[in-house]
Amino acid sequence: MNPPDSVKPTISYRDAGVDIEAGDALVEDIKPFAKRTLRPEVLAGIGGFGSLFEVPKKFKNPVLVSGTDGVGTKLKLAFQLNKHDTVGIDLVAMCVNDILVQGAEPLFFLDYFACGKLEVGVAAQVIKGIAAGCEQAGCALVGGETAEMPGMYPPGEYDLAGFSVGAVDKEKIINGATIKPGDTVLGLASSGAHSNGYSLVRKLVEVSGVDLNSDFHGRPMRDVVMEPTRIYVKPLLNLIAALPVKGMAHITGGGLSENIPRVLPQNVTAELQRGSWHIPPLFGWMQQQGNIPEDEMLRTFNCGIGMVVIVAAEDAERATALLAAEGEQVFRIGVIRDRVAGEHQTVVV
Secondary structure, three states: OOOOHHHOOOOOOHHHOOOHHHHHHHHHHHHHHHHOOOOOOEEEOOOOOOOEEOOOOOOOOEEEEEEEEOOOOHHHHHHHHOOOOOHHHHHHHHHHHHHHOOOOEEEEEEEEEEEOOOOHHHHHHHHHHHHHHHHHHOOEEEEEEEEEOOOOOOOOOEEEEEEEEEEEEHHHOOOOOOOOOOOEEEEEEOOOOOOOOHHHHHHHHHHHOOOOOOEEOOEEHHHHHOOOOOOOHHHHHHHHHHOOOOEEEEOOOOHHHHHHHHHOOOOEEEEEOOOOOOOOHHHHHHHHHHOOOHHHHHHHOOOOEEEEEEEOHHHHHHHHHHHHHOOOOEEEEEEEEEOOOOOOOEEEO
16 A cells, blocks of 8 residues: 555655756856946846847837857867856857848847756856857847756756847848849958857867877967867857948858858859968868868868958958957958859868
C-alpha cells in the first residue's frame, strides 16, 4: 500500500539542483550594466514579465526589422579557456550587424542564457559582455531569460541566443535594388574570425597543437582567436545619414563568396580585386595549417572583411573618408559589373 500523501517526502527545486538564490543574485548583479544601455524609449525593462519600448518619434513611417543569432561553437573555446567576458559582445554583434544592413537602427536587445547549473560569476561575465555590446550598438538591453536546466548541459557549459529589434523608415530601407554596374564595393576591416567558422578554427587549433597562451604576432593566441566580433552600427548609421548607401552585406557564415550575392540584383556581379585589402595573420595561419584552398577560405571565413558597403562610384571617396573618421579601416575592394550568364555573383580576380 502507498503511504498517504501526508508522509511522502517533499522534493524542492533545490533538490533538483536549481539554485533560486543564485538566479536572484545574477539579476541584481547585472542591473547596473543594463541600466547603462537604456534609451529614452524604454518604458519597462529588466525585472518584469515583458519589456515595453516606444518606437522613437523620429521615424515617420517605421518598419520594424528583427534578427536572432547565436555565437556558435566559439563558445567551446570560451569553455576551454575559461574566458567568458567577450562572447556577449559577439552575441550582440551577430544580431545588430544583420539588421543594420537593411538600414535599421537597432533599438533593443534580449538574450537567452541556458545552462545546467547556474554559475553566477560566469553568467555575470557573459551578460556584462552583452551589455557592453549593446552600448557599442546604441541599443537597450531590455530583458532576457536565464534558464537553469539540470541534465541538459555538461557542467561548465552553457548556450546563448540573442534577439534584436530595430527600425527604419519604409522609404529608407536598403535592399540593393539600386545597385548597378560601375558602383564601388567597399570593405570594412574585421576584428578577426568574428563568430563564424569556429568548428574549423577549433579543429585547426587541435591538429596544430598550438599553445593558446603562446605569442602570435605580439598577442597571446587565445586573445586572437577570442577577439570579439566588430560592431559596425554607429559608423554605418552616420554614413547612411550622410550619403546614399545602395547595399550592405554582413560577412558571416558563407564568407565573402556567399554573403555579398544576398544583396545584389540578379543581373550584376561583384568583382573583387585580390590583394586590395589586408588579410590578418590569423587567416594565413589557418590556411597553412589546414592546407585550405583560397576559394574555401573565402566561403568559410570573412578573411579580414567584416562588412561590405556598396555605393555609387562618385560617393566612394567621401564614404571612405567618413568611415575612416569614425575609426573604421576601409578598403576599396572591388566594383559591380554586368553578370555573365551562369556566373557566380561574387568573383575574385
